[in-house]
Amino acid sequence: MAGQELISTEPATGAILWQGMAGDASAEVAAARAGWYEWAARPLAYRIEALRRFANVVRSRHEAFADLIARETGKPLWEARTEVDTVIGKVDISVTAFSERTGQRRIDAPMGSRLALRHKPHGVLAVLGPYNFPAHLPNGHIVPALLAGNAVVFKPSEKTPATGAFLIDCYRAAGIPEASVRLLLGGPDEGRALASHPDIDGLLFTGSARTGLALNRAFAETPEKILALEMGGNNPIVVWSTPDIYTAAVLVIQSAFTSAGQRCTAARRLIVDQTLYEPLIDQVNALAGRLIIGEPHADPAPFMGPVIDNEVADMLTESFLELSSLGGRPIRYLQRPVEGRPFLTPGIIDMTEARKKFDIELFGPILQVIRVDSFEDAIAEANDTRYGLSASLISQQPKLYDQFWANIRAGIVNWNKPTNGASSSAPFGGVGWSGNHRPSAYYAADYCAFPVVSSETEQARASIGIGLRES
Numbered sequence: 001m002a003g004q005e006l007i008s009t010e011p012a013t014g015a016i017l018w019q020g021m022a023g024d025a026s027a028e029v030a031a032a033r034a035g036w037y038e039w040a041a042r043p044l045a046y047r048i049e050a051l052r053r054f055a056n057v058v059r060s061r062h063e064a065f066a067d068l069i070a071r072e073t074g075k076p077l078w079e080a081r082t083e084v085d086t087v088i089g090k091v092d093i094s095v096t097a098f099s100e101r102t103g104q105r106r107i108d109a110p111m112g113s114r115l116a117l118r119h120k121p122h123g124v125l126a127v128l129g130p131y132n133f134p135a136h137l138p139n140g141h142i143v144p145a146l147l148a149g150n151a152v153v154f155k156p157s158e159k160t161p162a163t164g165a166f167l168i169d170c171y172r173a174a175g176i177p178e179a180s181v182r183l184l185l186g187g188p189d190e191g192r193a194l195a196s197h198p199d200i201d202g203l204l205f206t207g208s209a210r211t212g213l214a215l216n217r218a219f220a221e222t223p224e225k226i227l228a229l230e231m232g233g234n235n236p237i238v239v240w241s242t243p244d245i246y247t248a249a250v251l252v253i254q255s256a257f258t259s260a261g262q263r264c265t266a267a268r269r270l271i272v273d274q275t276l277y278e279p280l281i282d283q284v285n286a287l288a289g290r291l292i293i294g295e296p297h298a299d300p301a302p303f304m305g306p307v308i309d310n311e312v313a314d315m316l317t318e319s320f321l322e323l324s325s326l327g328g329r330p331i332r333y334l335q336r337p338v339e340g341r342p343f344l345t346p347g348i349i350d351m352t353e354a355r356k357k358f359d360i361e362l363f364g365p366i367l368q369v370i371r372v373d374s375f376e377d378a379i380a381e382a383n384d385t386r387y388g389l390s391a392s393l394i395s396q397q398p399k400l401y402d403q404f405w406a407n408i409r410a411g412i413v414n415w416n417k418p419t420n421g422a423s424s425s426a427p428f429g430g431v432g433w434s435g436n437h438r439p440s441a442y443y444a445a446d447y448c449a450f451p452v453v454s455s456e457t458e459q460a461r462a463s464i465g466i467g468l469r470e471s
Contacts, residue, residue: 002023002186002190003021003022004021004186004187005020006019006021006185006187008159008161008162011073011306011308011309011341012071012295012305012306012343013295014340014341017068017162018072018162020161020185022186022187022190023183023190025153025184025193025194026193026197028184028194029126029153029194029199029200030199031178032124032180032182035151035178035179036123036124036149036150038177039150039151039177040150040151042149044147047146047147050174050176051095051147051174052091052092053175054170054171055088055090055091056174057173057174058084058170061170062084062088063081065087065135065170066080069135069163070296070297070305072134072163073132073160073163073305074260074305074342075260075304075305076303076305077296077297079259080296083133083135087136087139090140090424091143093424093425093442094144094445095147097443097444097445098147098148098445100445101442101446102148102445102446102451104116104119105117113457116456117451117452117453117454118451118452119451120149120449120450120452121149121448121449122202122225122450123150123151124153125141125145125153125200125204125226126152126154126155126202127145127153127204127205128155128191128194128205129154129155129160129164130206131157131159131308132259132263132264134157134160134163135166135167138154138164138167139167140424140440141204141206141444142171144445144448145204145448146180146181147445148448150449151179151180151181151182153182153184153194153200154182155183155186155190155191156183156185158186158187158188159308161185165183168182168183195215196218201226202225202227203227203228204228204447205227205229205230205231207230207232208361209232209361209387212229212231212433213231215227216229226438226447226450227438228435228436228444229435229438230428230429230430230435230440231264232264232361232389232433233264233361233387233388233390233410233430234269234359235255235265235267235269235387235410235419236267236268236381236385236392236419237252237255237256237270237271237391237393237394237419238271238272238382238391238395238404239270239273239280239394239395240272240397240400241395242276243396244396245283248280248394249280249283249286249287250287251392251416251417252267252270252284253287253291255267255392256268256270256346256367257303257346257367258304258418258420258421260305260306260364260365261363261364262307262308263420264361264389264434265389265390265419265420266419269367269382270284270367270369270370271370271372272369272371273372274372274373277369277371281331288332289332291303291304291345291346293337293343294343306341306342306344307342307343307344307363307365310340312363313342313344313364316344316362316363316364316365316366317344319366320347320349323349323358324349326351326355327351327354327356328351328354329349329353330350331348331350332345332346334346334347334365344364344365346366346367349366349369350368350371351370352370361387375400379403379408382408385432386432386433387433388430388431389429390411390414390419390420390430391404391410391414391419392413392415392417392418393408393414393415394416401415410430410431411430411431411435423441424442425441426441426442427439429441
């Protein structure tokens with residue numbers, strides 16, 4: 001509720017990091033609505049220059065920003081630094097994408113006329129951001145939205161409000177008008193109020209499938225509003241016909257446990273040829289046992305930090321136990337090494353003989369393993385999900401990759417690469433419960449402006465050549 005106090009604590013230590021007050025959705029939308037016309041009327045070159053100033057501000061605050069992200073999310077400092085890099089890089093990538101995908105064009109037409117293709121901004125766009133990449137992911141919506149001439153009302157996750165406030169302060173320091181980008185702090189109530197506000201022209205969302213599906217239903221009766229959903233995945237990594245077992249194991253570890261498994265592209269399911277199972281699992285298990293798990297600034301640097309909070313850690317622990325109760329065979333138990341804090345060790349469980357497999361996104365360091373006898377069975381198992389974000393094949397056989405690419409149901413299909421680590425210079429999105437066919441990253445330009453086609457001529461000429469009576 002507006003005026004309610006928000007407190008952000010460091011997952012690794014429990015220390016209070018930030019305190020503030022929840023805002024009012026209607027007030028923020030009204031401020032954006034009042035100011036977006038002026039921003040939209042500015043020349044594109046002006047908006048580009050303003051956003052490049054924003055990138056320079058972030059660059060000048062790089063270490064402070066990375067330190068804040070690391071403390072608020074618990075992710076290692078090295079990973080937080082790469083997140084700040086992506087915030088900076090988003091500006092130039094978006095400028096190129098805007099020109100390529102939504103630029104102005106002239107099209108030849110008969111009789112001396114011409115067709116003009118231009119794009120207009122929607123108006124006021126709401127952005128709901130997640131906690132796992134609290135700067136990079138919402139910024140991936142905000143930059144292209146502002147570039148296209150929209151005003152933005154951004155609500156960060158209630159788990160990472162300090163990062164959201166820091167991000168918006170960088171826009172302020174760059175001289176971007178306050179009415180053009182607004183910050184709405186708060187919890188689920190403020191999120192619902194913003195998403196359902198009659199004066200927004202669209203919503204750009206990154207988060208869970210449960211929330212995304214609710215938003216999809218809520219927007220069903222407002223087709224005039226743009227809705228872009230990125231809702232995560234239950235992603236498979238398939239290992240087949242490869243002699244380099246150690247490298248395959250490294251790719252599995254990177255896919256499943258980077259960011260403590262808190263990536264929407266993280267591998268949730270390892271599908272492996274029965275004949276490779278024992279040597280691969282031995283290597284994966286050994287590597288998982290060597291991973292350093294620690295607080296963000298630890299020395300030596302950790303591979304992964306805690307999950308976001310104790311509530312999530314408790315849910316993941318209970319989920320691992322439930323997988324075991326369904327017939328899963330634990331290979332490496334999910335453990336809580338620090339009492340009272342949400343650190344988790346990697347959990348690996350063989351679900352091949354389980355009585356039931358849940359098609360859900362367990363957003364943390366849990367990897368489910370499934371053994372199969374044929375490559376066709378591997379593809380069928382990989383596709384046995386309502387999600388369709390990311391999938392990867394580890395194999396030395398190009399023909400198998402051709403078969404995998406042709407038959408797998410996912411928006412990101414990789415070969416001998418992790419399931420995660422997507423480039424901002426390419427579209428990012430999936431099918432099924434992973435999104436609504438509005439990919440972000442490079443293709444964000446597509447949903448931040450709509451095309452307007454004009455048939456034009458400098459002098460009006462018209463005649464009716466058929467269907468008229470004699471005068």
